[in-house]
Amino acid sequence: MSTPDDSRQRLLETAGRKFAEKGFDATNVREITEAAGMNVSAVNYYFRSKEELYVEAVRHAGRTCMQLTPMPAWPQGVPTEQRLQDFIRTFLLRLLRDDVPAWHRHLIMREVADPRPGACEELVRDFIRPSFETLRDILCELTPPGAPPDTLHLIGASVVGQCLHYHHCRHVMPLLFGAEEYARYDLDRLTDHIWRFSHAAVRGLARESGKGERR
Numbered sequence: 295m296s297t298p299d300d301s302r303q304r305l306l307e308t309a310g311r312k313f314a315e316k317g318f319d320a321t322n323v324r325e326i327t328e329a330a331g332m333n334v335s336a337v338n339y340y341f342r343s344k345e346e347l348y349v350e351a352v353r354h355a356g357r358t359c360m361q362l363t364p365m366p367a368w369p370q371g372v373p374t375e376q377r378l379q380d381f382i383r384t385f386l387l388r389l390l391r392d393d394v395p396a397w398h399r400h401l402i403m404r405e406v407a408d409p410r411p412g413a414c415e416e417l418v419r420d421f422i423r424p425s426f427e428t429l430r431d432i433l434c435e436l437t438p439p440g441a442p443p444d445t446l447h448l449i450g451a452s453v454v455g456q457c458l459h460y461h462h463c464r465h466v467m468p469l470l471f472g473a474e475e476y477a478r479y480d481l482d483r484l485t486d487h488i489w490r491f492s493h494a495a496v497r498g499l500a501r502e503s504g505k506g507e508r509r
Contacts, residue, residue, distance in 0.1 A: 356421035
């Protein structure tokens with residue numbers, strides 16, 4: 295016999311898949327509970343409401359991603375360039391690894407694109423912001439001293455945007471470049487390309503900043 299914890303988890307996993315596939319508004323409680331093999335009242339019993347169930351599904355997806363693919367804990371003295379490369383690899387792995395339920399990523403991406411009150415704020419606070427602050431600290435060391443926060447934020451968004459491209463366009467690129475070429479875009483190659491491209495861009499910005507100071 296299943297325990298209350300097992301039943302709660304089964305309901306959460308089922309709801310997460312439905313929300314990721316159809317979104318909050320297009321998913322109703324009855325189809326979630328029927329797919330989970332449970333009574334409609336189970337949603338109120340375990341989560342109080344459909345809204346709380348949705349928030350918990352988003353929370354579970356983000357928390358699982360961070361636990362399975364944590365950011366590296368760098369020891370003292372690791373070069374900044376290496377930390378940037380490690381960050382990019384970790385971020386890509388979170389997006390591309392195939393040994394976790396696909397609905398986790400899909401629900402997070404759906405929430406970012408079409409946020410629900412409460413869920414998105416929590417997702418940013420507990421999942422997105424810690425990773426972005428790690429990247430910002432790395433970029434702060436790579437850019438000239440005194441670089442304004444908005445410059446660091448724009449550079450960070452560019453790095454993240456490159457990584458997200460390989461998730462969002464994963465179905466388009468085989469059609470655009472051919473399946474054989476796309477098959478060569480593995481984690482190592484993508485990490486190296488985004489790192490080289492981003493590092494070169496940061497160096498270029500630093501040179502431009504120096505020219506401006508001399509002028």
